[in-house]
Amino acid sequence: MSNAPLRDRTAPLGDLARAQVVSELRRQRPKSALLRSSLWFFALATACAWASGFFEVSAAFDGRRIDNLQRFLTQEVVPHHLRGTDFGPLELGTWALELFTDKGWGALLATLCLALSAIALATFGALVAAPFAVRTLAVLDPFLFGERGSSRAGRFARTGLVAVARGLLVAARAVPEYVLAFFLLAMLGPGAWPAVLALALHNAGILGRLGAEVVENLEPGPARGLAQLGASRGQILLWFAYPQALGRVLLYVFYRFETCVREATVLGLLGILSLGYWIQDARSRLYYDEMLFHVALGALLVLGADLVSALVRRAVRRA
Amino acid sequence: MLAALAAAAAVSAFALGLSPGQLLPAPGGVELLRAFAARAFTPALAWESDLVPPDAGPLLVSVAAAALRTVLFALGGMSLALALAVPLGLLSSASFWSQRQSGPLAAVALGAARAVIAGLRSVHELLWAVVFLAAFGLTPLSAVVALALPYGGTLAKIFAEMLDEAPRDAGEALRALGAAPSQVLALGIAPRALADMGAYTFYRFECALRSSAVLGFFGFETLGYGLRQAFYNLAYGELWTHLWALVLLVVAIERWSGALRRRFVA
């Protein structure tokens, strides 16, 4: 563009000729086949999903279901022993307080403890696993000569190691916590470990993958300096990768903590003693009033964790 | 920060009574683990359990159908979530209101939108499902709505953040050339956040797939349903078939969104 004439002084184009030029330009415009096909795929697939009748939208509003809903909203959500009586906020408060001291408080604490133990274990797991998934470290002479002069076998072993580490991290992330906990419960028997391990594994997969990416995207200058001094791979890890990546990884850790609290509540549905346990318990006895109480308690816990995690993340960002 | 986290975790572990000794498998756990692990790389290709109803089609067809249903639930939930998230996200973004007269009404509307979002987000999709199962009964729409509510809240929250963090220079320029507030927002600010919003939506779709699979544990016939069934039938080969199908589905979607992200998000 630099040396192009400022203004085209050739004979002005007629409208017709110009329209042709424009449509030619438009035809040649760069467009992404990947993006277009993705958008079309999702639009069509969504339309098909709704149009196929798979969701049984009309069936959801037939008389029986509406009755069901009405009964649920007008009768079943009312605390059991208060049904049919003329109760005020005092009676409702007494009921809630009783439920809270009886079951809620303990379950609330247990849920929080599950989430804390799990996120700590996940962070530890990620710190151990992530270095193996960092491509920039998996070369013969990191940050300086790279793979220059390496043997084919060595190169193969290193890329293989990274591929295996990444594959394990992806697999840990791809299996939902709930499914993991379901298996672990059968293997380890009842207790807190299945929930803690399931949450920790899934989150270690996510944090490990993110951590490896953070290290790969770090400014390599300091690492080059260390390598120049003759630092080993382990020393580069300890004095470069960990300290530099820690801030960002901590942001992710506290972000995941919030999700851990959410998931810890739910894992109780499997029979682990968190809030979900009492939700499932109330549900199986058709005590929907109690069920909703515990759901609301879980919501409050998540809101609290959300707040704490946001505050801590802000502090980390400032630091 | 790390030390505080470790201390909190230690206290929690103590409170939960976690001890390494309990990590030893329960009676029968070792055999279970062995039987389970043995089939990891030899998933079943045909039914192995006698407990399968006689009218069931071939295993692979059944798994494919379950995978399809998993995708359908995720699509339904995500489309509804998007329909919820766009207006909610707009109402809860500071840039939407700052383009207009700021008054008590705007502050109230902004606060209300944010409260709705927090409420939707604070209940896990599986708990929404439990509530809807109680209120409606087992209908596919319960699963779709259960997915849509928390996902809609989360999408709305992130959309609002992205809109508020988008660079404002182009929007200011449009305002200076006479554009109305709605035009500034729609054509000056929103296009700058659109790629990030798309990438995030795609990521949530991946999460929705996982959640949709887990909904199978509650009776919806997604991959989780067959998984649980196979587990109860002690048919570990079948179980691995379902598990592999789920992992492949999630990894494929992740690859797809990764390719798009690399291309469009800086």
Added chain:
Amino acid sequence: MHELTPGASAGVVLPRRGAVEPRGGAVARLDGVTVSLGGKVVLHGLDLIVRAGEAVALVGPSGAGKTTALRALGAALAPDRGRVWIEGQDVLALGSKERRRARSRVGFVHQQLALVPQLRVHQNVAAGRFGRVGLLSSLRATLFPSRRELIEMHTLTEQVGVAELLFRRTDTLSGGQQQRVAIARALYQEPVLLLADEPVASVDPERARAVVELLLALCRERGLALVVSLHDLDLAREHFDRLVGLRGGHLAFDAPAHNLADDHFARLYELERGDTIP
């Protein structure tokens, strides 16, 4: 030097809000405009008249208030005191709809260009007419431009030299190309006045001359008034008939280029003591 300064603002009696502009023939006019940003006064009662078809260079050291003066002329900011007229209308007295219309009569090429990088070039150019239409029409013009609009935009982009890029994404263009797109967007407004904020701030001298000449040629051809803020004094003296000097938010001089001696410029760029003129 001070004899060149018309009416120091202190004694001027401001006309009533919404009053008819005192003197005709001006496309835009600042009357005793005072602007403070972030608690700091950046313009002190500035008077400036821009007449139809004239080319004005706004010079002065950085921080002198050049950008603020341009934004005031384009009704892009509300002054603390004083009046802004565009085409004889007091923009402070206008309703929001008429104010939008008044803004759309002034094209503004921002220093940072302020294009939407994710949109295609024609979509950015189309934004020039947003001041005249509602949301739906502007969405239509952005997503489904008509044949007539495309022909018009192609003609304009051809005049600034980026016609073949009409359908490219704006962020794939070089800085110089994007600047031309920004000029095309401003011209697409069909303005009476074109404002350009430091259009040569980040280009090499050869390219700077070309950009200034392009702006002058485009405006002369259309009979547009042009106000350009410039760091480069030589460029300003060489190409513009009228030079306005700003310093510390005050008017330092406003005179034909040939009336100004080197001395004026030397003083303009003297180190400032505080915010006041010595």
